[in-house]
Amino acid sequence: MKAWQETQLQALQTCDSEHQIFQTIVSMGAELGFDYCTYGLRLALPLSNPKIVKKSNYPTAWQAQYQTRNYCAIDPTVKHALRSSLPILWTDGLFASTADFWEEARSFGLRYGWAQSMRDSPGATGMLTLARSDETLSETELAAKAFKMAWLAQNAHIALSRRLLPKLLPEADTKLSNREIAVLRWTADGKTSGEIASIMKITERTVNFHISNAATKLNAANKTSAAVKAAMLGFL
Amino acid sequence: MKAWQETQLQALQTCDSEHQIFQTIVSMGAELGFDYCTYGLRLALPLSNPKIVKKSNYPTAWQAQYQTRNYCAIDPTVKHALRSSLPILWTDGLFASTADFWEEARSFGLRYGWAQSMRDSPGATGMLTLARSDETLSETELAAKAFKMAWLAQNAHIALSRRLLPKLLPEADTKLSNREIAVLRWTADGKTSGEIASIMKITERTVNFHISNAATKLNAANKTSAAVKAAMLGFL
DNA sequence: ATACGAGCTGTCAATATTAACAGTTGTTAG
DNA sequence: CTAACAACTGTTAATATTGACAGCTCGTAT
Numbered sequence: 001m002k003a004w005q006e007t008q009l010q011a012l013q014t015c016d017s018e019h020q021i022f023q024t025i026v027s028m029g030a031e032l033g034f035d036y037c038t039y040g041l042r043l044a045l046p047l048s049n050p051k052i053v054k055k056s057n058y059p060t061a062w063q064a065q066y067q068t069r070n071y072c073a074i075d076p077t078v079k080h081a082l083r084s085s086l087p088i089l090w091t092d093g094l095f096a097s098t099a100d101f102w103e104e105a106r107s108f109g110l111r112y113g114w115a116q117s118m119r120d121s122p123g124a125t126g127m128l129t130l131a132r133s134d135e136t137l138s139e140t141e142l143a144a145k146a147f148k149m150a151w152l153a154q155n156a157h158i159a160l161s162r163r164l165l166p167k168l169l170p171e172a173d174t175k176l177s178n179r180e181i182a183v184l185r186w187t188a189d190g191k192t193s194g195e196i197a198s199i200m201k202i203t204e205r206t207v208n209f210h211i212s213n214a215a216t217k218l219n220a221a222n223k224t225s226a227a228v229k230a231a232m233l234g235f236l
Numbered sequence: 237m238k239a240w241q242e243t244q245l246q247a248l249q250t251c252d253s254e255h256q257i258f259q260t261i262v263s264m265g266a267e268l269g270f271d272y273c274t275y276g277l278r279l280a281l282p283l284s285n286p287k288i289v290k291k292s293n294y295p296t297a298w299q300a301q302y303q304t305r306n307y308c309a310i311d312p313t314v315k316h317a318l319r320s321s322l323p324i325l326w327t328d329g330l331f332a333s334t335a336d337f338w339e340e341a342r343s344f345g346l347r348y349g350w351a352q353s354m355r356d357s358p359g360a361t362g363m364l365t366l367a368r369s370d371e372t373l374s375e376t377e378l379a380a381k382a383f384k385m386a387w388l389a390q391n392a393h394i395a396l397s398r399r400l401l402p403k404l405l406p407e408a409d410t411k412l413s414n415r416e417i418a419v420l421r422w423t424a425d426g427k428t429s430g431e432i433a434s435i436m437k438i439t440e441r442t443v444n445f446h447i448s449n450a451a452t453k454l455n456a457a458n459k460t461s462a463a464v465k466a467a468m469l470g471f472l
Numbered sequence: 473a474t475a476c477g478a479g480c481t482g483t484c485a486a487t488a489t490t491a492a493c494a495g496t497t498g499t500t501a502g
Numbered sequence: 503c504t505a506a507c508a509a510c511t512g513t514t515a516a517t518a519t520t521g522a523c524a525g526c527t528c529g530t531a532t
Contacts (some may be wrong), residue, residue, distance in 0.1 A: 042394025047421045047472045082470075085356060085390055109489075120321060147383035150390050154321060177508060184281045192488065200385045206510050208489075213508095216433025222462040222518095228467050234318070236283045413478060428518065442480050444519075447476095458488095459519075 003071075018163045023054040025128070025156045032145055032152070035128035036110060039156055042082070043169055044123035044232050051168050053112045055160065058131075062108040074098050081117035081127040087149055089142055090131070109133040114142060116153040121234035122165055122172050126157030169233075171218050176235050180214040183207055185236045188227040254399045258291040261364070261392045268381055268388075270366035274347060275307075275392055278318070279405055280359035280468050287404050291396065294367075298344035310334050317353030317363040324349045324383055325378055328368070348373040352389040357470035358401055358408050362393030405469075407454050412471050415448040419443055421472045424463040 022039065029037040046053070052072060056063055065071070072078055076095060080088045088094065090113045095102035097149035113131030121124075130149070142149075165172050175182070180208045186196045193211070197204040222228035230236050238362050251257040258275065265273040274292035281287075288308060292299055301307070307312055312331060316324045324330065326349045331338035349367030356362075397406070412420070422432045429447070433440040447459045456462035466472050 011355070044467070047424045047467060083357060084394070085354070086394060118321070119357065121319060121361075125357075140393060146338050147387045147399065151383045154390075158320070179509065187460055187462040190457030192458070194405045194488080202509085203511055204488095205512065209510075210508095212490075221426030224423055224463050227460050227464050228424040230399040231280070231283060231464050231468055415479065430518080439481055440518095441482065445480075446478095448520075456489085 005023065018055065018160065020151075021156075021163065025152070025160075028152055029130045032148060033123055033135070033141075034092050034111070034113070034129060034132045034225060036129075036131040036133075037129075038127075038129045040078070040127045041157075041161055041164055041168075042078075042079075042125045042127075043165075044125070045169060045171075045229060047228070052211065053164055053168065058110065059108045062105065069154055073099055074101060077115045077129065080127055085117050085119065087116040087142065087146060089137065089139070090188075091160070103200045112137040114149070116149050118153050118157040119185065120157065120161065123162075123232035123234070124157075124161050124165060126153070126161055128153040128156050171229060172233055174217045174233075174235075175205075176214055176217060176230065180210050181230070181235060183210040184214055184227055184230045187211060187223055188236060207236055238461070241272045251395065254291065254396065257392075257395045257399065261388070261396075264294055264388055268366060268384060269377075270349070272349070272365075272367040272369075274307045274363075274365045274367075275395055275396055276317075276363045276365075277393075277400055277404075278314075278363075280361070281405060281465060283405075283464070289400055289404065291418055293342045294346065294363045297445060298341065298346065301340065307409055310337060313351045313365065314363065317351060318361055319361055321353050321355065323350055323352040323378065323382060325373065325375070345369040350378060350385070352385050354389050354393040356393065356397065358397075358405070359468035359470070360393075360397050362389070362397055362399060364389040364392050386407070396402075407465060408469055410453045410469075410471075412450055412466065413446075413451060416446050416453070417466070419446040420466045423447060423459055424467050424472060 025039060029035075036056075036205055038054060038058055040052065040054045043051040052201060054063075058066075061192055076098060077088055077090070080094075084139055092102075106171060108132050112135065113129055113134050117127040117130040128149075166202045183196055184199065186199060191199065193204050193207045196207045200207070211226065214230065215221070217227035218226050220228045220229055227236075238437055251260060254325055254437055261275060262273045265271075272288060272294055275295055276288065276290045279287040286400075290299075294302075295365050303448075313326070316330075320382060327455040328346075346367050347369050348371065350373065351363055351365040353363040364385075418436065419432055422435060427435065429443040432443045436443070449464065450466065451457070451459060454462050454465045456465055462472075
């Protein structure tokens with residue numbers, strides 16, 4: 001068990017490709033007793049149309065269906081994942097208001113499963129789902145495997161989001177100068193340029209200069225967007 | 237072991253007071269072999285002066301020292317925790333640039349330790365530190381206990397932040413209307429009121445009306461602050 | 473039936489912001 | 503030495519925002 005975790009952690013952190021990382025996660029899921037495994041990553045930005053990516057070994061037909069019918073928008077496990085990092089078990093109760101979706105998933109062999117999510121500074125939420133067709137999944141089994149699940153969800157997210165993030169959100173690589181950060185911090189807290197000028201003992205012109213530079217770097221249309229992006233990406 | 241986790245999870249989630257929760261965490265830390273335990277919570281807001289709270293069973297004198305000298309600002313484990321959720325081991329290398337701080341901690345018996353952090357939607361970062369005076373802490377021991385640590389850091393954060401958050405950040409309890417959310421989303425993405433009016437097919441006046449209502453609810457001085465707060469608190 | 477809240481709209485004046493122009497100073501890395 | 507860069511400042515005009523006034527419609531909960 002110890003050997004497993006050590007070996008696999010190595011594997012996760014040294015893997016070069018997303019594909020390799022995901023395969024490692026799949027095999028760890030298998031060792032926990034689950035054939036099916038999906039990792040979903042949802043970026044917080046842009047807020048009006050958040051980017052989502054998935055790596056999955058679910059049946060292809062189901063993945064396609066999920067995509068085309070935009071089940072992501074109604075999937076209760078996704079809803080839960082965005083709110084809480086507690087593990088969530090697939091139960092009838094959970095899918096009470098989305099019975100058709102649930103029926104359809106089961107018809108593809110996705111019958112017993114659970115998921116756990118995890119968040120990090122660049123405003124990304126990752127959800128790891130483990131599922132299988134055959135054996136029921138009891139609260140007891142879940143409790144017994146909670147440690148490993150917590151660890152796996154965490155490390156899967158760290159390993160995969162590190163690869164996926166720069167591609168999906170180039171702004172995440174931006175470097176802001178100290179002044180830009182300071183000015184954006186006050187901006188995000190609701191100070192006007194004039195107030196920030198007083199606080200920092202510089203001209204209002206200079207404040208606006210820094211804000212505008214930061215907005216350009218962050219690919220933001222105005223200071224509001226710049227402040228939000230910088231805050232969400234953890235620059236402030 | 238299974239019994240331990242189940243019992244303790246119960247304990248964590250049914251505890252009424254912060255104090256009880258923290259005591260439960262301390263006892264779990266002790267079972268992992270660590271006498272000392274600290275949970276620190278850092279809210280992202282306000283950005284220019286983030287709120288921080290700690291629960292700790294470190295020697296009182298050290299806690300006081302840490303506080304008065306504002307060691308939080310230089311503590312490398314805190315820096316790490318804000319960037320990454322990977323566990324971090326107290327090593328000489330880690331404290332290379334803060335040797336005095338490190339020496340002083342050791343003089344209080346805080347010699348071997350590690351920490352792991354965890355983030356959640358309301359923009360809060362929690363860090364759990366486990367430490368002891370006597371036995372050295374090897375990478376091997378760390379690896380062996382990584383599962384439990386991941387689980388403990390996660391659940392400690394969930395349980396404690398749930399209690400601490402509403403007190404520290406009353407805005408977290410705000411309810412925004414659907415319109416307010418929609419308008420703030422576009423605002424956060426950098427749209428002007430006029431653009432949002434077109435998108436949502438309402439008057440510019442109405443857009444500003446919703447923004448202003450949201451800002452009042454969120455206790456924000458202007459729309460930039462409202463957008464940042466709403467985004468950080470996960471309302472958007 | 474009536475009160476309440478969400479959603480919506482109007483106008484006007486005071487402030488704040490952005491865009492576009494042009495430039496100085498001081499530090500640091502090659 | 504010099505190129506690059508962060509930090510800083512100035513002016514002007516066009517746009518955007520906020521604050522403070524006031525009032526309508528629709529649904530739903532008492």
